[in-house]
Amino acid sequence: MTDFTATRARFDLPDGIVYLDGNSLGPLPRDxxxxxxxxxxxxxxxxxxxxxxxxxxxxxxxxxxxxxxxxxxxxxxxxxxxxxxxxxxxxxxxxxxxxxxxxxxxxxxxxxxxxxxxxxxxxxxxxxxxxxxxxxxxxxxxxxxxxxxxxxxxxxxxxxxxxxxxxxxxxxxxxxxxxxxxxxxxxxxxxxxxxxxxxxxxxxxxxxxxxxxxxxxxxxxxxxxxxxxxxxxxxxxxxxxxxxxxxxxxxxxxxxxxxxxxxxxxxxxxxxxxxxxxxxDTVDMQALRARSQHLGDRLIAAVEARCPNVTLASPRDPEARGSQISFRHPEGYAVMQALIARGVVGDFRAPDILRFGITPLYIGEAEIDRAAETLADILDTAAWDRPEYKHRAAVT
Amino acid sequence: MTDFTATRARFDLPDGIVYLDGNSLGPLPRDxxxxxxxxxxxxxxxxxxxxxxxxxxxxxxxxxxxxxxxxxxxxxxxxxxxxxxxxxxxxxxxxxxxxxxxxxxxxxxxxxxxxxxxxxxxxxxxxxxxxxxxxxxxxxxxxxxxxxxxxxxxxxxxxxxxxxxxxxxxxxxxxxxxxxxxxxxxxxxxxxxxxxxxxxxxxxxxxxxxxxxxxxxxxxxxxxxxxxxxxxxxxxxxxxxxxxxxxxxxxxxxxxxxxxxxxxxxxxxxxxxxxxxxxxDTVDMQALRARSQHLGDRLIAAVEARCPNVTLASPRDPEARGSQISFRHPEGYAVMQALIARGVVGDFRAPDILRFGITPLYIGEAEIDRAAETLADILDTAAWDRPEYKHRAAVT
Missing domain, CATH: 3.40.640.10 (Type I PLP-dependent aspartate aminotransferase-like (Major domain))
Structure with a gap:
C-alpha cells in the first residue's frame, strides 16, 4: 500500500496553494x-x-x-x-x-x-x-x-x-x-x-x-x-x-x-x-492510478454540479484519460488567472482550456474540493472579468 | 585593469589543492x-x-x-x-x-x-x-x-x-x-x-x-x-x-x-x-590572456629545467596556444595519478599527455611553481611507479 499522507510530506509546497499544475512542472521534493x-x-x-x-x-x-x-x-x-x-x-x-x-x-x-x-x-x-x-x-x-x-x-x-x-x-x-x-x-x-x-x-x-x-x-x-x-x-x-x-x-x-x-x-x-x-520508491503505481481516477471523478462531479458554463474537455471514463482534468470556458485564460490569484494553480492552453493536473502524491480530496469551490465562486461572481486577468503574458 | 586576487577570492577551492583542470571542469564560484x-x-x-x-x-x-x-x-x-x-x-x-x-x-x-x-x-x-x-x-x-x-x-x-x-x-x-x-x-x-x-x-x-x-x-x-x-x-x-x-x-x-x-x-x-x-563582468580578456601566457611560459620553463624526461606537447610560442600547457611522458597516466594524490590536479589524455589548464582567475605563480616542483619530485623519485596509479578507471 502507498501512504499518500507520507508522500505529501515529502514535498515543499507553499502554504495556501492548491497546486494542480504538476503536469507542467512538478513541485520541489524536500530532499x-x-x-x-x-x-x-x-x-x-x-x-x-x-x-x-x-x-x-x-x-x-x-x-x-x-x-x-x-x-x-x-x-x-x-x-x-x-x-x-x-x-x-x-x-x-x-x-x-x-x-x-x-x-x-x-x-x-x-x-x-x-x-x-x-x-x-x-x-x-x-x-x-x-x-x-x-x-x-x-x-x-x-x-x-x-x-x-x-x-x-x-x-x-x-x-x-x-x-x-x-x-x-x-x-x-x-x-x-x-x-x-x-x-x-x-x-x-x-x-x-x-x-x-x-x-x-x-x-x-x-x-x-x-x-x-x-x-x-x-x-x-x-x-x-x-x-x-x-x-x-x-x-x-x-x-x-x-x-x-x-x-x-x-x-x-x-x-x-x-x-x-x-x-x-x-x-x-x-x-x-x-x-x-x-x-x-515508496509508490505503487496501481494505487496511484486508482487515487488519481477517484480525484479526477470528484473534480468533474463538483465542477459540473456548480459551474454550468464550463464544459468537460477530458474523457468522462477514467480509463480513457491520464491524470489531468480539463474544462473549456470561452474566457479560459482570464478564469485561470483569477484562479491563480486565489491560490488555485492550474494552467491554460489555447484556445479555451483550463487544465488541472492531479498528482495524488500531494493532492487529496480537500484540494480538489477547494479548487472546484473557488472556480464556482469566480464564475458566479464574474471575478475573472478584470483587465489584469485578460492581459496575456507568455505562459507555460 | 583586472584584479586577479579578487577573482581568486570568488571561487570556492579546496584547501591544499592546485587546480589545473579548469579546462575540463571549472571550479565552484562562491556565489x-x-x-x-x-x-x-x-x-x-x-x-x-x-x-x-x-x-x-x-x-x-x-x-x-x-x-x-x-x-x-x-x-x-x-x-x-x-x-x-x-x-x-x-x-x-x-x-x-x-x-x-x-x-x-x-x-x-x-x-x-x-x-x-x-x-x-x-x-x-x-x-x-x-x-x-x-x-x-x-x-x-x-x-x-x-x-x-x-x-x-x-x-x-x-x-x-x-x-x-x-x-x-x-x-x-x-x-x-x-x-x-x-x-x-x-x-x-x-x-x-x-x-x-x-x-x-x-x-x-x-x-x-x-x-x-x-x-x-x-x-x-x-x-x-x-x-x-x-x-x-x-x-x-x-x-x-x-x-x-x-x-x-x-x-x-x-x-x-x-x-x-x-x-x-x-x-x-x-x-x-x-x-x-x-x-x-570584472575581467578584461586581454589582461587575462597576458597573465595566462605568462603563467604558461613559467610552467614550461620550470618543468623543462627540472624534468628531463617530459617533453613539451604545446606550442612554445604563447601566441600559438590556448590556456593550457601539455607535456608528454610515456607513463603519463600514472604520473598524473601521482600528481593528483599530492594535490596537483591536472588530467591525462591518451596516449601519453599530461594536461595542465591555466585559469588566471584563480591560478597564480605560486600554484604554477608548486605544480612544477611536485612533478619534478614525482619523476625524480619514480613516485608514479605504483600499481594503484597504473590502474585505469574511466577518466574525464
Missing part, C-alpha cells in the same frame, strides 16, 4: 534542495573533476534510467536519461525510419505535443527522402495505420484534454502492418502505470519535470526495446561511443541503450531528479 | 551555491510554474547568451544557450550545409574534439547526400581549404596540446573559396579573447563548464552570424518556434538566434552559469 546542495558544494566544489568518477556522475544517466524504467514497465538497461524530450523523440524517430527503410509515412495525430511534430517535420525535411508526416485526428489513428506506415509516433496522453490512447491496442495494430510504435510519455511517466515491455512498444521518450517532479529543465529519458538496440543512433555524440575516453577519431556506438547518450549530462539537474525518484 | 539554492527554494519551490515568467527562466537562454557574446566578440542577439556542445555544433554544421547545397566536403582536422567528428559522421550519414568528412592534420588545414569545401569545422584550441588555430586567417581562407567556417570554442571561451565578429566566423559553439566555470553539465552556447540567421535550424523544437505557446501544428522558426533553441532549458544549470558569468 532535492539538500541533494542539490551536496552535489554543488561537496562534489563540484570539493571533488572537482574527480567527481565524475568518485561521485558517480558519469554513470548517473544509466542509473536514473533504470529507476525510471521500473515506473514505465521497462527492463533494466533499456532506458537512459539525457537531453530534452524533443531530442529524444527525434532519436527514436530516426531509429525507427532506419528499421523501415522502404516505408515513407510517419503517422501522428493532432493531439500530439507540437514539438514532436516540429522535430519530425525538421528531421524528415533534412533526410530529404520524401517521407510524409501524416497527422490525423486522435480518434482516426487506429484506422489510419496501414502498410505504408514506417512509424506511429504518438503521445499517450493528450496535453490539452488528458485523453489517453490505448497503447497496447495501437502498438499491436502497428505491428500487424509491420510498422513500429514510438510513444511520448510526457504526461504518462509518474502519472499512471505504463507497460512498455508488455505492450511491445518499440521506442519511447518522456520528460521528468512533470509528474516525476525532477525540477525545471530536468533531463528527458529514452527507451529502446531490446530488439532495436543495435540501430545506429542519430546524434552520435561522444558519450554514446563505445569508449568515450579513448578519443578515437571514428564513432563506434556503445553497447545497448548507452548509445542514445550524446553529450555531457546535466549533473545538477540529475541530482534533483534523483531526489524526486526516491519518492516513487 | 553559485547561493544562486542555485535561491533558484531551487524560492523559485522552483516557492513560485512553482509561475517562475517561468516571474523568475525569468524562459528568457534566461537569451540573456546568458548575450553575456557570453561579449566574451567571444559577438554582438547581442547572436548567441543563445542550451543543450550540449555536440548538439550545437551539429546545428551549425547542418545550417552551413544548407547554405552550400552544391558542395559535398566538410573539412576538419585530427585535433578536433572527437565528438565533433562523431556528430558530423552521424549527420552526414543521415543526410545521405554523399557528403565527405575530410580530416587532415592540423598543420595541413590551410592548404586543404579548396572550392569543394562547404564548411570548415574546427576547434580553435586543441584539447590535447593546446595548439591554437589562427581563426582569422583560416576563416578568411575559407571565405576566399566560398566555404563557411564553424568554430568550436570549447577551450577558447573564457580562456582567451575571441573575436567572432572581427574574424567573420559564420557559426560557433562552445561549452560553459570549462573556462567559463558554469558547473558540471552546464549548457552549451551557439553563435550564428547575423547574415545566416535566416537558415532553418536542424533540431526544430518548440522553444525555437516563432510562438511556442500558440501550439501551432506547424513549425515556423523564431526570429534570429532564438530558432536555435530546441527544448526546455536546464534552469538549475543556468543559475550556476549566471553566477559564473558574474565573475567575468
Amino acid at each position: 532535492a534542495a539538500h541533494r542539490i546542495a551536496r552535489t554543488v558544494t561537496d562534489e563540484w566544489g570539493g571533488q572537482l573533476i574527480t567527481a565524475w568518477n568518485r561521485a558517480g556522475w558519469m554513470d548517473q544517466p544509466a542509473r536514473l534510467g533504470d529507476r525510471i524504467a521500473r515506473l514505465v514497465g521497462a527492463a533494466p538497461g533499456t532506458v537512459v536519461v539525457g537531453d530534452t524530450l524533443s531530442l529524444k523523440v527525434t532519436q527514436c524517430l530516426a531509429a525507427a525510419l532506419q528499421l523501415r527503410p522502404d516505408r515513407r509515412v510517419v503517422l501522428s495525430d493532432s493531439g500530439n505535443f507540437p514539438s514532436d511534430l516540429y522535430m519530425a517535420q525538421g528531421l524528415l525535411a533534412a533526410l530529404g527522402q520524401g517521407h510524409e508526416l501524416r497527422v490525423v485526428a486522435p480518434e482516426d489513428v487506429e484506422a489510419a495505420i496501414g502498410p505504408e506506415v514506417a512509424a506511429l509516433m504518438l503521445t499517450e496522453v493528450d496535453y490539452r484534454t488528458g485523453r489517453k490512447h490505448d497503447m497496447a491496442a495501437l502498438t499491436a495494430k502497428a505491428h500487424d502492418v509491420g510498422a513500429l510504435a514510438i510513444w511520448d510519455l510526457a504526461h504518462s511517466a509518474g502519472a499512471l502505470p505504463v507497460d512498455l515491455t508488455g505492450t511491445g512498444a518499440d521506442f519511447a521518450a518522456g520528460c521528468t519535470y512533470k509528474f516525476l517532479n525532477g525540477g525545471p529543465g530536468a533531463p528527458a529519458f529514452v527507451y529502446v526495446a531490446p530488439d532495436h538496440q543495435h540501430v545506429a543512433p542519430l546524434l552520435s555524440g561522444w558519450l554514446g561511443h563505445e569508449a568515450p575516453f579513448a578519443f578515437d577519431p571514428d564513432y563506434r556506438p556503445g553497447p545497448g541503450i548507452s548509445r542514445m547518450r550524446v553529450g555531457t549530462p546535466p549533473v545538477l539537474q540529475m541530482a534533483a531528479l534523483e531526489a524526486a525518484l526516491d519518492i516513487f | 553559485a551555491a547561493h544562486r542555485i539554492a535561491r533558484t531551487v527554494t524560492d523559485e522552483w519551490g516557492g513560485q512553482l510554474i509561475t517562475a517561468w515568467n516571474r523568475a525569468g527562466w524562459m528568457d534566461q537562454p537569451a540573456r546568458l547568451g548575450d553575456r557570453i557574446a561579449r566574451l567571444v566578440g559577438a554582438a547581442p542577439g547572436t548567441v543563445v544557450v542550451g543543450d550540449t556542445l555536440s548538439l550545437k555544433v551539429t546545428q551549425c554544421l547542418a545550417a552551413a550545409l544548407q547554405l552550400r547545397p552544391d558542395r559535398r566536403v566538410v573539412l576538419s582536422d585530427s585535433g578536433n574534439f572527437p565528438s565533433d567528428l562523431y556528430m558530423a559522421q552521424g549527420l552526414l550519414a543521415a543526410l545521405g547526400q554523399g557528403h565527405e568528412l575530410r580530416v587532415v592534420a592540423p598543420e595541413d588545414v590551410e592548404a586543404a581549404i579548396g572550392p569543394e569545401v562547404a564548411a570548415l569545422m574546427l576547434t580553435e584550441v586543441d584539447y590535447r596540446t593546446g595548439r591554437k588555430h589562427d581563426m582569422a586567417a583560416l576563416t578568411a581562407k575559407a571565405h576566399d573559396v566560398g566555404a563557411l567556417a564553424i568554430w568550436d570554442l570549447a577551450h577558447s571561451a573564457g580562456a582567451l579573447p575571441v573575436d567572432l565578429t572581427g574574424t567573420g566566423a559564420d557559426f560557433a559553439a562552445g561549452c560553459t563548464y570549462k573556462f567559463l566555470n558554469g558547473g558540471p553539465g552546464a549548457p552549451a552556447f551557439v553563435y550564428v552570424a547575423p547574415d545566416h540567421q535566416h537558415v532553418a535550424p536542424l533540431l526544430s523544437g518548440w522553444l525555437g518556434h516563432e510562438a511556442p505557446f500558440a501550439f501551432d501544428p506547424d513549425y515556423r522558426p523564431g526570429p534570429g538566434i532564438s530558432r536555435m533553441r530546441v527544448g526546455t532549458p536546464p534552469v538549475l544549470q543556468m543559475a550556476a552559469l549566471e553566477a559564473a558569468l558574474d565573475i567575468f
Whole structure:
C-alpha cells in the first residue's frame, strides 16, 4: 500500500496553494534542495573533476534510467536519461525510419505535443527522402495505420484534454502492418502505470519535470526495446561511443541503450531528479492510478454540479484519460488567472482550456474540493472579468 | 585593469589543492551555491510554474547568451544557450550545409574534439547526400581549404596540446573559396579573447563548464552570424518556434538566434552559469590572456629545467596556444595519478599527455611553481611507479 499522507510530506509546497499544475512542472521534493546542495558544494566544489568518477556522475544517466524504467514497465538497461524530450523523440524517430527503410509515412495525430511534430517535420525535411508526416485526428489513428506506415509516433496522453490512447491496442495494430510504435510519455511517466515491455512498444521518450517532479529543465529519458538496440543512433555524440575516453577519431556506438547518450549530462539537474525518484520508491503505481481516477471523478462531479458554463474537455471514463482534468470556458485564460490569484494553480492552453493536473502524491480530496469551490465562486461572481486577468503574458 | 586576487577570492577551492583542470571542469564560484539554492527554494519551490515568467527562466537562454557574446566578440542577439556542445555544433554544421547545397566536403582536422567528428559522421550519414568528412592534420588545414569545401569545422584550441588555430586567417581562407567556417570554442571561451565578429566566423559553439566555470553539465552556447540567421535550424523544437505557446501544428522558426533553441532549458544549470558569468563582468580578456601566457611560459620553463624526461606537447610560442600547457611522458597516466594524490590536479589524455589548464582567475605563480616542483619530485623519485596509479578507471 502507498501512504499518500507520507508522500505529501515529502514535498515543499507553499502554504495556501492548491497546486494542480504538476503536469507542467512538478513541485520541489524536500530532499532535492539538500541533494542539490551536496552535489554543488561537496562534489563540484570539493571533488572537482574527480567527481565524475568518485561521485558517480558519469554513470548517473544509466542509473536514473533504470529507476525510471521500473515506473514505465521497462527492463533494466533499456532506458537512459539525457537531453530534452524533443531530442529524444527525434532519436527514436530516426531509429525507427532506419528499421523501415522502404516505408515513407510517419503517422501522428493532432493531439500530439507540437514539438514532436516540429522535430519530425525538421528531421524528415533534412533526410530529404520524401517521407510524409501524416497527422490525423486522435480518434482516426487506429484506422489510419496501414502498410505504408514506417512509424506511429504518438503521445499517450493528450496535453490539452488528458485523453489517453490505448497503447497496447495501437502498438499491436502497428505491428500487424509491420510498422513500429514510438510513444511520448510526457504526461504518462509518474502519472499512471505504463507497460512498455508488455505492450511491445518499440521506442519511447518522456520528460521528468512533470509528474516525476525532477525540477525545471530536468533531463528527458529514452527507451529502446531490446530488439532495436543495435540501430545506429542519430546524434552520435561522444558519450554514446563505445569508449568515450579513448578519443578515437571514428564513432563506434556503445553497447545497448548507452548509445542514445550524446553529450555531457546535466549533473545538477540529475541530482534533483534523483531526489524526486526516491519518492516513487515508496509508490505503487496501481494505487496511484486508482487515487488519481477517484480525484479526477470528484473534480468533474463538483465542477459540473456548480459551474454550468464550463464544459468537460477530458474523457468522462477514467480509463480513457491520464491524470489531468480539463474544462473549456470561452474566457479560459482570464478564469485561470483569477484562479491563480486565489491560490488555485492550474494552467491554460489555447484556445479555451483550463487544465488541472492531479498528482495524488500531494493532492487529496480537500484540494480538489477547494479548487472546484473557488472556480464556482469566480464564475458566479464574474471575478475573472478584470483587465489584469485578460492581459496575456507568455505562459507555460 | 583586472584584479586577479579578487577573482581568486570568488571561487570556492579546496584547501591544499592546485587546480589545473579548469579546462575540463571549472571550479565552484562562491556565489553559485547561493544562486542555485535561491533558484531551487524560492523559485522552483516557492513560485512553482509561475517562475517561468516571474523568475525569468524562459528568457534566461537569451540573456546568458548575450553575456557570453561579449566574451567571444559577438554582438547581442547572436548567441543563445542550451543543450550540449555536440548538439550545437551539429546545428551549425547542418545550417552551413544548407547554405552550400552544391558542395559535398566538410573539412576538419585530427585535433578536433572527437565528438565533433562523431556528430558530423552521424549527420552526414543521415543526410545521405554523399557528403565527405575530410580530416587532415592540423598543420595541413590551410592548404586543404579548396572550392569543394562547404564548411570548415574546427576547434580553435586543441584539447590535447593546446595548439591554437589562427581563426582569422583560416576563416578568411575559407571565405576566399566560398566555404563557411564553424568554430568550436570549447577551450577558447573564457580562456582567451575571441573575436567572432572581427574574424567573420559564420557559426560557433562552445561549452560553459570549462573556462567559463558554469558547473558540471552546464549548457552549451551557439553563435550564428547575423547574415545566416535566416537558415532553418536542424533540431526544430518548440522553444525555437516563432510562438511556442500558440501550439501551432506547424513549425515556423523564431526570429534570429532564438530558432536555435530546441527544448526546455536546464534552469538549475543556468543559475550556476549566471553566477559564473558574474565573475567575468570584472575581467578584461586581454589582461587575462597576458597573465595566462605568462603563467604558461613559467610552467614550461620550470618543468623543462627540472624534468628531463617530459617533453613539451604545446606550442612554445604563447601566441600559438590556448590556456593550457601539455607535456608528454610515456607513463603519463600514472604520473598524473601521482600528481593528483599530492594535490596537483591536472588530467591525462591518451596516449601519453599530461594536461595542465591555466585559469588566471584563480591560478597564480605560486600554484604554477608548486605544480612544477611536485612533478619534478614525482619523476625524480619514480613516485608514479605504483600499481594503484597504473590502474585505469574511466577518466574525464
